[in-house]
Amino acid sequence: MRLDSELHKAILNNIPDQAWLKDKDSHYILVxxxxxxxxxxxxxxxxxxxPADVWAGDWGRQxxxxxxxxxxxxxxxxxxxxxxxxxxxxxxxxxxxxxxxxASGxxxxxxxxxxxxxxxxxSEQALARLNRLYAMRSKTNQVIAQIADATQLLYRFCRIAVQAGGFRLACVHRFEGGQASRASFAASAALRERFDASAGALAWRGDAHRVYVCRDIARATRCKPQARAAQALGMTGxxxxxxxxxxxxxxxCLLFAKDPELFSADVVRLLRALSSDLSFALDALGEAEMRRQAEDDLRASRGQLRELSAYLQSVREEERTRIARELHDELGQSLTALRLGLSVIETQAARGNDDWRRELQGLKDIADNTVDAVQRLATDLRPALLDELGLGPAIEWLAESLGERSALQCDVTLPTExxxxxxxxxxxxxxxVQEAxxxxxxxxxxxxxxxxxxxxxRTLHLSIEDNGRGMENAPSCGRKRLGLLGMRERALMLGGRLTVTSAPGAGTRVAAELPFAAGEGD
Ligand SMILES: Nc1ncnc2c1ncn2[C@@H]1O[C@H](COP(=O)(O)OP(=O)(O)OP(=O)(O)O)[C@@H](O)[C@H]1O
Ligand SMILES: [Mg+2]
Structure with missing residues (x-):
């Protein structure tokens, strides 16, 4: 190739960009x-x-x-x-x-x-990064508008950060309700698994409202266990x-990236905005959750009240049936026997027969038994001891009769006065006490x-504590169990409260505190 070298060089040097001429074998002729x-x-x-002589590595060959x-x-x-x-x-x-x-072409x-x-x-790349972050914010806000559950919302945010925001790994640590939990999402399942296996619990003592940015992960001053785990997986910031x-x-929420440029000032500003978007959403969800919880509680207590009144109704029916049976079987029989006995005496007396005196003793026995039966019935309905002797002896009576019916040793401690x-x-x-x-x-x-x-x-303190097998905090509710509920309701109706403390294997303690004014009466 023939060249007017000086002329070409002068032209090439007028161009601010790199320029060159090569022959057809790719050798430089002019630069x-x-x-x-x-x-x-x-x-x-x-x-x-x-080019291989001029440029290092693969570039020359390329x-x-x-x-x-x-x-x-x-x-x-x-x-x-x-x-x-x-x-x-x-x-x-x-x-x-x-x-x-x-000339020949x-x-x-x-x-x-x-x-x-x-x-x-x-600047194109910075713009693309910023665009991704804007997309991430807008998707997050869409999700905020749709999702009513905080856990789900935070998990979806992690997913969006990876899929739209260009982060490789995102995880969120929650510390609410005294319990720590973590959700994470990563560009690949393997990455997420490896991170989850080594990241550990997060200790956060940072400023509540400040986004912390670490562009050199090796120098992280916060979230160190997570930073180490992510660094080992190739993250840089x-x-x-x-x-x-x-x-x-x-x-x-921790967002990890491989690209150190991802944490530009603009991006950090957007991350701050995202953090307040999410906090705002959590506040709103918190209120909604509290409202839902209060509604659930109300529904549950209404349900319990319905069950309790149905229970009381059925207990009343049972009592009536039992009393009717007792009246029929015990008193009915006894009174019939008395009536018959009196008729016999009447006949014998009319005939001048002296046998009626023997008959009289039998009738007295029947009358005594009838009195016993009436007392038993009355005691079941409301212990006579309660009226006659007061609460303490009545409780002792309960304890004694429990001891007679079972092998339980029952110790009673009462006020000395x-x-x-x-x-x-x-x-x-x-x-x-009876139900407990x-x-x-x-x-x-x-x-x-x-x-x-x-x-x-001012207060009456009652406790019934056993050394038995105890129970789970929430007894299974397959069958309607109303004893504990009834005790609580009684305590509430008396203006006090009743607590049940128990754990499997550790016995059960029923304790009530009931307001009381000395000398009260009704
Ligand atoms: N002292 C206790 N030790 C171990 N478990 C207990 C004790 N007291 C109550 N429980 C458990 O709590 C459950 C609820 O008791 P609750 O008195 O409400 O119902 P219940 O005794 O089963 O039936 P009921 O309605 O006839 O009283 C019981 O079924 C039992 O499993
Ligand atoms: Mg019971």
Whole structure:
């Protein structure tokens, strides 16, 4: 190829971009000053050499291939490429290679020009990152509008951060309700598994409202266990977004990236906005959840009340049936026997027969038994002891009769001084002790039970504590169980409260505190 070298060089040097001419074998014929500055070589070290002699690594071979392709096809080639200059900095270039033809039209070489577009590329990338973050924010806000559950919302946020925001790994740690929990999402299942296996619990003592950004993960000062785990998986930086509810930090979301550029000032501003979007949503959900909880509680207590009144109704029916049976079987029979006996005496007396005196003794026995039966019935309905002797002895009577019916040892501790308690309160206490002792005998598998009653100036303290098998906090509700519920309701109706403390294997304690004014009566 024949060239008017000086002329061409003058033209090439007028171009601010790197420019060169090569022969058809990809050897440099002419290069301009910008080219020499980029590769850091002088003209004699470049001319008649191939690209592999000028550019390090794979770049040289790659340029030779594209040159030869332009010569073979006779078509112009244009591409964007990243190349490392002699200063070691990676830069973007827009390169054009054009075939040079002789008078007959045959390709005799190539002319090339390469423009540094690094700044443009950087701003394009920054723009793309920002666009991803805007998309992430808008998707998060869509999800906020749709989802009514905080756990689900935070998990979806992690997913959006990875799928739309360009983060490789996202996890959220929650500390609400005294319990810590974690949800995470990653660009791949394997990445997530490896992170979850090594990340550990998060200790967060950071400012409640400040997003923490760490661009060099090796120097993280917060969330260190998570930063170490993520660093081992190739992450280079992360942001920690504290999420608040009612001003308290209730969760922290960690967003990890491989690309250190991902935490530009604009991106961090968007992350701050996202953190307050989510905190706002958590506040709103908190209120909704509390409202739902209150409604559920109300529904449950209405249900319990319905069950309780149905129970009381059925207990009343049972009592009536039992009393009717007792009246029929015991009193009916006895009174009939008395009536018959009296008729016999009447007949015998009329005949002047003296046998009626013997008959009289039999009738007295029947009358005594009838009195006993009446007393038994009355005691079942309301223990006579309660009226006659007061609450303490009535409780002792309960304990004794429990001891007689079972192998349970029942210890009773009562106030040393007799206490004046009104009828409503003493019946309530009596019934609570009665139900609690029945439960111990039926369910407790206990060897001992202690009943204790003591009074302070304003309160009556009652406890029934056994050493039996105890129970789960929430007894299974397959069958309607109303003993505990009834005890609670009684305590509530008396203006006090009743608590049941129990754990499997650790016995059960029923304790009631009931307001009481000394000398009260009704
Ligand atoms: N002292 C106790 N020790 C162990 N378990 C108990 C004790 N007291 C109550 N429980 C458990 O709590 C459950 C609820 O007791 P609750 O008195 O409400 O119902 P219940 O005794 O089963 O039936 P009822 O309605 O006839 O009283 C019982 O079924 C039992 O499993
Ligand atoms: Mg019971």
């Amino acid at each position: 301009n000053d910008a080219f020499m500055a980029a590769c850091g070589l002088r003209e004699p070290e470049i001319l008649r050499r191939s 340029y030779e291939r594209t040159d030869l392709e332009v010569v073979r096809s006779g078509a112009r080639a244009r591409y964007e490429e990243i190349r490392c200059g002699h200063d070691g900095v990676l830069r973007w270039f827009d390169t054009i290679k054009t075939p040079i033809r002789d 045959a390709v005799v070489g190539t002319a090339g020009i390469s423009r540094d577009i690094t700044d443009r590329k950087r 992360f942001a920690a977004l504290p999420l608040t509810r009612g001003g308290r930090t209730v969760a922290v 007799p206490v004046e308690i009104g009828a409503a309160l003493s019946t309530g206490v009596f019934r609570i 002792l029945t439960n111990v005998a039926r369910h407790g598998q206990a060897s001992r039970v202690a009943v204790s009653l003591h009074v302070t100036r």
